[in-house]
Amino acid sequence: MNHFAHPHRLAGRASVLAVAVAAVLLGAAGASHAQGAAPAESAMVKLIRGLIQSGALDKNTGEALLAQAQTEAMAAQQAQRLAAAPAAGAGAGAVAGATTGGAARAVAGDVRVPYIPETVRDQIRDEVKDEVMAQAKAEGWAAPNETPEWTKRIRIEGDVRVRNESRFYSGNNSDIQIDWAAINQGSGFDVNPNTNLSLPPLLNTRQNRTNQWRARARLGVLADISDSVKAGVRIATGNDNSPVSTNQTLGGGLAKKDVWLDQGWLSYQPVSWLNLTGGRFGNPFVSTDTLFSTDLNFDGIAAQFEKALPNKDVTMFGTLGFIPLEYSSDNSPRNSQEKMKSENKWLVGAQVGANWKVNSDNRLRGALAYYDFHNVSGQVSQPCALYAGADGCGTDWTRPAFMQKGNTLMLLRNIALNPLDPANTPQPQYVGLASKFQLLDVNLRWDTRVAGYGLRLDGNYIRNLAYDENEMWTRANGGIVNNFGGSGGTARSDFRSGGNAYMFQATFGKPTPAARGDWNVLAGYKRIEPDAMPDGYNDSTFHLGGTNARGYYLGGSYAVDKNAWVTGRWISTKEVFGPPLAIDTLQFEFNARF
Template sequence: MTRSTLRSTLLGLRSTALATGVALSLFAAGAQAQDAAGESTMIKLIRGLIDSGALKPEAGQALLLEAQREAARTPTAAPAAGAIVAQPGDVRVPYIPQSVRDEIRDEVKAGMMAQAKAEGWAAPDQVPDWTQRLRVQGDVRVRNESRLYSERNSDIEVDWARINAGNGYDVNGNTNLDLPPLRNTRQDRNNSWRIRARLGVVAELGEHTRAGVRLATGNDNGPVSSTQTLGGGLAKKDAWLDQAWLSWAPLQGLDIIGGRFGNPYWSSDTLFSNDLNFDGLAIKYTRPLGDDGLSLFATLGLTPLEYSADSFPNTSQNKMGSENKWLNGLQVGANWSFGDQQQLRAALGYYDFRNIAGEYSQPCALYAGADFCSSDWSRPAFMQKGNTLMLLRNIALNPLDPANTPMPQYVGLASEFELLDLNLSWETPLFDGHALRVEGHGIKNLAYDRNAMWERAQGGIVTNLGAAANGVASAQDIDSGDMAYMVQATFGQLALKQAGDWNLWLGYKRLEADALPDAYNDSNFHLGGTNAKGYYLGSSYMFDKNVWLTGRWMAAKQVSGAPQSIDVFQLEVNAGF
């Protein structure tokens, strides 16, 4: 419909409604003034409306007949003394109350809206149905970060992750005089500018089904951080597929989610980084118990960590069977609200990391042209640092020159991991809207066994191995541990909601070397991984709606082994939408 057509329609509706309202008001008032010709003003008005087209002929004739009958029944009254007498040509129009005018306006508006919706040419205050089922959400963070290293740190810390990502490292000193790739352990890195940006869409597909997709920044495809370092010659930054999931909630409190999604477990970053997402399937259930503020929750997760290549080895007609790595998790817990806004939460979890330990290979004759060994698949796809590592390849020596046989090695995890996990949290209000939260997190690796690690590696342990008293290393010389814990207190507004809200926190962590896989926990404390202990503190202040400033300091060093002290300072502005 064109603008001119719309205007004509509006004027027509208004004219019709106004004419009808005027005529009805005149009837109600009983106004039947007559001119010199004996014809009432009402009759003239109706004739004029018919002639102008404001009234349809059939409707106008009906009103005209009624007006004529009314005029015939009503005697002409003599004007009162002092009254103004109508003169020939005068037209008397009765007063229309505001309520009648409002009613006419509402009828015109309703008529137009109904016509617009029926004909599909306009629908004010409405948008397509699919847009009402979408919710856009995201966040942006700008951070300044400094990494400070002790001058007393050991300057020999091998970057095993880089070795595993390449062609291995030749451990034969006769054929390779180069050092392996080493981490920086002594030179500070001040004032690095870094960003994180995440943008996602959640769609309500039906009464019980949702879907979500999210993109995020990141220096690489590592799982534990979405932070992107700026610089690089002002090159454009990468965006990665961070989440893609479907969720089905067939019953109240039950949610089944599959794909790539956020952490389904309640846990601190001691075990799982805050940026970590999970692949696979998770089933979550929550059930309130009565009206006393108690509820139970449970989560079951099935997460594929790695699949071996379908065509491994590439250069052999005989392909290896599937060797897949999994994380199977189960967590049960309870929430209890009691007293004066007291909150108590507890959860017990069990996490079984299946098939992630290294495997010592069958003899492989690399000198004869082979380009793989049978256990190459067992090296981790991603690692940080801290876990006890073992050499994976059983490299056969060249019988013609055994001393000069190259021995390029990969490394894998020496320990298996079955984690018992306990989380506790208590919140209590204090004064003036402030509150206190105290939380703790404890982890024990039930599968930790020095003897099993030594046997698995067949003596090829390359990290966390102390000096042997008699010069011959054994399982008891593995300098590691199976426990990790965290305690933290937070004071202020625990959830920042409006400008002026603030909080501060203080905590302590201790992670022994093999308490948990070093690949998936926080990448900031001691720059990630295990074999670390120390304190951390920080504060946040919300200075505008959905925008807050955060500063944190983390001071950590090694639990065992060579000295490795690393302090990290971060000052950042966060915005969520």
Template sequence: MVKLIRGLIDSGALKKDVGEALLAQAQTEHIAAQQALRQAAAPVASAQPKVEPGDVRVPYVSQAVRDKIRDEVKGQIMAQARSEGWAAPNETPEWTKRIRVEGDVRLRNESRFYSDSNDNLGMVDWAAINNGNAYDINPNSNTVLPPQLNTRQDRKNQWKARARLGVIADITEQTSAGVRLATGNDDSPVSTTQTLGGGLEKKSVWLDQAWFSHQPADWLKITGGRFGNPFYSTDILFSNDLNFDGLAAQFNRKLSNERVSLFGTIGVIPLEYSSDKFPGNKGDKMSSETKWLLGAQVGANWKLDQTNSFRGAAAYYEFKNVAGKLSDPCYLYSGQDTACSTDWTRPAFMQRGNTLMLLRNIALNPLDPASTAQPQYLGLASKFRLLDLNARWETRIMNGYPLRLDANYIRNLDYDADEMFARANGGIVNNFDGSGGTDRSAFRSGGNAYMLQATFGKPAPSEKGEWNMMASYKYIEADSMPDGYNDSSFHLGGTNARGYTLGTTYAFDKNTTLSGRWMSSKEVHGQPYAIDLLQLELNTRF
């Protein structure tokens, strides 16, 4: 107000004497107001109660001040909690965001039906011989038959279960690691199915996966350890349960138009190492031998339009050092040898179908050659170098329902029946025409395999109400691939099999399905061996 009055006087809008009178009045009112304030405050101070001995004075803190102090303390505590990762409102610690758990549980009812026309003699369980003690093939020293496969007795309503539990950690944006456990009757690489029953005994759990991966670029990933199948393939070659040991590099990159992407894989897979202790009864041990799978694959995904897409891939797989070898002369009868030099060449795991050869060149006792025991192991007669061609076409028909068509062709480039007989030196033991002959003219095998499959509906139902129906046909000649790694259900695993599969799947809840499959198969060559398999399954995953 004082400044205003002085401004009016200076501008001439207010006469000087009138302005000075107004200034005097304003100053008087200001002094009176200050005195009134001091008088109003004096009674408050004098009204304070007298302090008695033992009294505690508590200063009054306004609500606004208390709120400010609370917010400041809370802010400091929460900042520390977030930086140390031990607490935050509506949050879990940071490290838990980089860990995820996944798994699945399956309950299966399985029935196996064998044809009455199956050959009931001579269906030897070669895998059992290789997994146990060698079998003496000399009828003069051994009158017991080798272990035999079941060929005619049905097995109905067998209940089986599978459970898998995995933990995956994202160490950084480029590096991950994972561990998975799974059930299984044994250490078979192609099945994690556990047969129930057994007197309600506890069931086994195995290390199914343990891997480490690094992604140096967004189009390249390198994985090492024990990991899932890195190749695009079907179960005619590699079982869906099969995991790989070793090292694999995968790439996937879109082209400039983004309708075509290229992918590929290179894998170095050790299949088996020779024992450091072989032979056990000698100081000089054998040199190191390793069986390998070397694989390379390249392919492309092509999105033709909104409803059609195509995927094609070509792969080359070389199984090194897996073929059997005839041993050096082996003097078992004298006790000089307890094992023969090529025992290590027998497969660590086999199913059935491949042509097999005797591995041991057993020296006969010159004092009693006719009665010399000849305990034998079996090895693969063929080498394996595979060309694998895959194709898939996906489209929509009948008001938008998905349809998927798959084709797979495999050729063993190393298949050579004459070379197999030469390597075995006459020791081929299976895959003959049934005439009783065991020479080259009676031998029946082949190096080709193929599969055709159609899937109508959602390929992998996961949401409630989704479904599919599928039909497939497989043809697998005896030496088209190693018999140890493909689907263990079709023809009960292995090669030398042909037949069809019909199946359907329905999701009755989220990630929970009911499915059924009927598989009918028989041999391609050799002794009659036909099997029908019915599988009803309840699956859920999380």
């Protein structure tokens, strides 16, 4: 708040206050005159003249008040003289009055002052006071400690989490788990053994990582632009630009940590039951972290509706979202006069559901969604002569911008061999998703009470309606590179995958601890087959992210104070198909929100 106001504004405020003070004093003087008291003329005149000289009262207003004060003083003096006249004079006046019918005759030099009832004076004083206070409140100087109006339309919220995490790997795990994401982020991996004898980048699968300290901090500003328009901006920590995690690993030589734009959106509510949001915003769909991480935010636009049925016990809701996932480069290939056409990857999602308040102890929620991940599958390129200086291949854009692990992958480049030395032609490859993804997502929740405590049961089933092994192998032209059985074979008969996923979870106690003493315990189980969903968007903790994972998890939370709670969690997972990969994760964390 600016405590140093403009001089003209201060003069205006002082003028208003001076008028109000003078008006009140004049009213008080008038009241005392009416009661026969002698006016404090010199004091009144000096006060008004002093206000004029100080500049607090403009000259015209001051002279008017001065004239009024002098007039009332003269009237008071005249009334005093009449009251002090001899009794005989009073008697003579009475006889004369009787002779003239009771009307007193005017005497030369008398000043006639109209009588103003006390109720009228009070009304004038109250009106002046109300006008002054209204102006003072409008300018924000009547109550200097009061918050300005615009700040009442802005809210600050955020949360902080400190976590200790340990990861335990089985000694029987396969030690050949390729880090496909690292290959796609570089210039490709040369698959020709004649020109490259090194191994591809590999994931750690056997060495435990214990007592890693991690932190998460998020700070958001929400603004009510009007009754129907709102805006939000949030920043968050993060090791990198991963869409599924805002965790920051501590250490690193005590270097400063990165902060990212986590959200930035505008929303418009044209009617009470419809809300439109655009920008980068939180998950608009009802889902679990089996499909979408709780840290995942969405780019694009979303329309959400919510409408209570006439009985008020059932509320229908739904969401329609258009989410851009990736755009092809505007300048690809870089070293070619002919640029590739625009290619976009999109997620189109539609969901409908209902909340049903069965009674005071039981609530049900169900939601059915369809998600079409458009244009995300890999494509084999036309022959590209990288040996002759070609700047990439025509389908390099189909590799995912972000991936975790688990999806079936295929080679993207059809690399032409150098006819002068075909055996020694480098063949740097990228990989893309072999499957299409059109998901049917069913979510169910039941909130009830057992022995006086809350019990929440969640269930989630996901089916990739586009999963088709034959189509995947045809699209890849035989170039499938993973998700084979543990025997080491890479033929079609060795391939193992699937398109289903499900989750069950039970939470006993308070699902979201808020008040001191709130607590909960939970247990759950997940199974996610390799191509049930894109592996880039789900929880990054369960099996360290991605698909081709199954296992259980246990946890509990306790609120040590208002909006502050501790949590412990144990997660035990292994692969669904393929070489062994068992990972256990232990987490302890302290959370606070504001």
